[in-house]
Amino acid sequence: MMTAILGLSSQSVMASGGEGKFNAGEMIMHHISDAHEIHIIGDFAIYLPVIIKTEEGWDVFSSSHFYHNEESLEIDSTSSAHYYEHGDYILFHEHIYLKGEGLELDENGDAKNQAVALDMSITKNVAGIFLTALIMFLIFFSVAKAYKKRGRTAPKGFQAFMEPLILFVRDEVAIPSIGKGKADKFVPFLLSIFFFIWISNLLGLIPFLGGMNITGTLSVTMVLATIVFIITTINGKKPYWVHILWPPNVPIPIKLILVPIEIAGLFIKPLVLMVRLTANITAGHIIILAFVALIFIFGEQSAGAGYGVGIGSTLFMIFMNFIELLVAFLQAYVFTLLAALYFGAAVEEAHH
Amino acid sequence: MLSVSLGTVIWTTIAFLVVVFLLAKFAWKPILNSIREREESISQALEDADKAKELMRELKEDNEKLLQEARMERDEIIKSARDAKEKMITEAKEKAKEEGEKMIASAKESIRSEKASAMNEIKSHIAELSLDIAEKIIREKLSNEGKQKEIIESTLKEAKLN
Numbered sequence: 001m002m003t004a005i006l007g008l009s010s011q012s013v014m015a016s017g018g019e020g021k022f023n024a025g026e027m028i029m030h031h032i033s034d035a036h037e038i039h040i041i042g043d044f045a046i047y048l049p050v051i052i053k054t055e056e057g058w059d060v061f062s063s064s065h066f067y068h069n070e071e072s073l074e075i076d077s078t079s080s081a082h083y084y085e086h087g088d089y090i091l092f093h094e095h096i097y098l099k100g101e102g103l104e105l106d107e108n109g110d111a112k113n114q115a116v117a118l119d120m121s122i123t124k125n126v127a128g129i130f131l132t133a134l135i136m137f138l139i140f141f142s143v144a145k146a147y148k149k150r151g152r153t154a155p156k157g158f159q160a161f162m163e164p165l166i167l168f169v170r171d172e173v174a175i176p177s178i179g180k181g182k183a184d185k186f187v188p189f190l191l192s193i194f195f196f197i198w199i200s201n202l203l204g205l206i207p208f209l210g211g212m213n214i215t216g217t218l219s220v221t222m223v224l225a226t227i228v229f230i231i232t233t234i235n236g237k238k239p240y241w242v243h244i245l246w247p248p249n250v251p252i253p254i255k256l257i258l259v260p261i262e263i264a265g266l267f268i269k270p271l272v273l274m275v276r277l278t279a280n281i282t283a284g285h286i287i288i289l290a291f292v293a294l295i296f297i298f299g300e301q302s303a304g305a306g307y308g309v310g311i312g313s314t315l316f317m318i319f320m321n322f323i324e325l326l327v328a329f330l331q332a333y334v335f336t337l338l339a340a341l342y343f344g345a346a347v348e349e350a351h352h
Numbered sequence: 353m354l355s356v357s358l359g360t361v362i363w364t365t366i367a368f369l370v371v372v373f374l375l376a377k378f379a380w381k382p383i384l385n386s387i388r389e390r391e392e393s394i395s396q397a398l399e400d401a402d403k404a405k406e407l408m409r410e411l412k413e414d415n416e417k418l419l420q421e422a423r424m425e426r427d428e429i430i431k432s433a434r435d436a437k438e439k440m441i442t443e444a445k446e447k448a449k450e451e452g453e454k455m456i457a458s459a460k461e462s463i464r465s466e467k468a469s470a471m472n473e474i475k476s477h478i479a480e481l482s483l484d485i486a487e488k489i490i491r492e493k494l495s496n497e498g499k500q501k502e503i504i505e506s507t508l509k510e511a512k513l514n
Contacts, residue, residue, distance in 0.1 A: 034360065051359075119359045126363040133371045140379035147386040152393050166383060188380035192372045219360035223368060 022300055024293035031211050032285050035094050035124045036063035038210035046210075048127055052089065052096055053118040059089075063121070066091040073103050081105060089116065096121070125220060128212040132199045140195075169194050169336060177340035178347065186343050189231065193224060194336040201281060201328030205321060215331070216281035218274070225274035228339045229267075232346045239350040273338055280331050284324040291317045 038046040047064035066084035073081045083092040083103050090099050090113065097103075097113035104112040122130070139162065146159035155163045169191050174183040200214040214220055242248065244262040247255060291313040299306025494500050 034357065119357065120362065121359055122363070123357075123360060125360055126367075129364055129367045133367050136371055136375060140375055140383070144379040144382045147383050151386065152390045163387070167387070170384070170387075184384075187384060188376035189372060191380055192368075192375050196368060196371060217360065219356045220364045222356060223361055223364040227365075227368070 022293075022296045024290070024297060027293060027296075028286055028289040031289050032213045032216060032282055033094055034213075034217060035210070036091065036121055037067060038124050038127060038212075040208050040210065046127075048122045048124065050089075050096065051120040051122065052116045053120065054088075054098070054116050059087075061086065063091075071103070073105070075105065075109075081109070094123075095119075124210050124212055125214050125217050128200065128203050128214040129220065132196060132203060132214065135199055136192075136195055165195075166191060173333070173337050173340050177337065178344040182344075182347050183340075186231075186340065190336050190340055193228075193339060194332050197224070197277065197335055198329060198332035201332060202325075204281060204285065205324050205328060211285065213282060213285050216278055216285060218278050221274040221277045224277075224335070225270040228273060228342060229270040231339075232270075232342045233266075235343060236346040237348070239348055240346045242350075269338075269342055273335060277331055277335055280327060284320070284327055288317055288320050288324070291320065 036048055036050060038048065040046065045067070047062045047067065050061055050063050050066070052059050065086035069085050071083055071085050073083065075081055081103065083090050085099065088099050090097050090103055092103055092111045095111070096116050096119050097111050098116060100113055106112050143159050143162050150156065170187050174187045174190050178186055197215055203209065204212045204214060204216065244266065245259060247258055250258060294313050295306055295310045298309040494503070
């Protein structure tokens, strides 16, 4: 595990601090951000397709064209901005812009160039999502086949490994939160979202896979949270809406305070769902990357300090990786549990 | 990471919805159905086992009851048989005694009559015998002259005396 991370970071050091000092913040941000390639080790990377839409129409090409054509823009005598160029496009901080007269920067260091109308590239995270989907299909179609084949007999092999997890989601998450009978409708979705998040989280922990930060990406968690919000909203029964819009047994003045809070809560709930997952997964990646950065910061002072700190850092990284394995499961569980609780509140019968 | 990319959003939505729908249809449905079926069959089996146990218990109870009844009946039969035996024995004894007494009585009677008839016969025999003897003696006595004379003389003697 750690050798992979070391491999990754050494490459990044060359890339981001080629002529200057090692910049830990920049290295970490680079690694937790999305990219148009899956960087494996050293110079070896999987280049992903770039799919962009401009006013002229769709354009599809490999990202290797970008990464093999590095340009730099002198900002002042000590620093320069690096970007990649291909045809009419430039890639700057993994965002694609129209080339125009070349990269132009504003005073904040952001590109002033016009962004492409729509970037539908298969980025590292999108590829990770596809990989997650593929893994889920492989796992659960084979498990489903095993169930069909073995009928009522006891589960065996991989099926026996997955069954407790499936039962965990059904019996420990869905049924206690939603209630028996009503839970059945939501169990397939909850199972899907649980395994989707869990497998995505685990993909982010696999070394030599570009350090995917799928569930630590706001775009991804936003979609998941939005779907949870939509399902909650369309399943909301009368007591749910009554509870929000005109809570019973509450004096009018308190109602006036409560109702806006409840309405805000409608949107805060999925928002929190989204932010919690993103923050937890990204934080884990940042901590591990910070330990890597520590080695290079000390290594710049002297090689001995680098090796010394390296041993401690590596041990901590191993420790953190185990914690992250736990967090990967825990966050999938928390997301699923909260989604189930929201569904449960939506379909709850009146009990006042 | 924190900026939302429309491309990623679109791809995530498509991929996730495809995952949800395909898995719901081809994986979760058969998996959850077979789990439910298995659970139902297990609880059904347990229920059946309980029922069978109950039935077994009832059957055993019935058996025990039947056995008890049979035992009681046997005891009754044995007792009545013993009683009957006893009764029969006493009856038989009584009857035998009675019969014996009757027989003894009749035997005694017949003995008595036999004895009487024998006595009579003996008496008649004795009478005949006495007659015969008397006759023989007389004949013997009167067979020779001397004797006859003697008798006559003795008789006359006696008669003289008288």
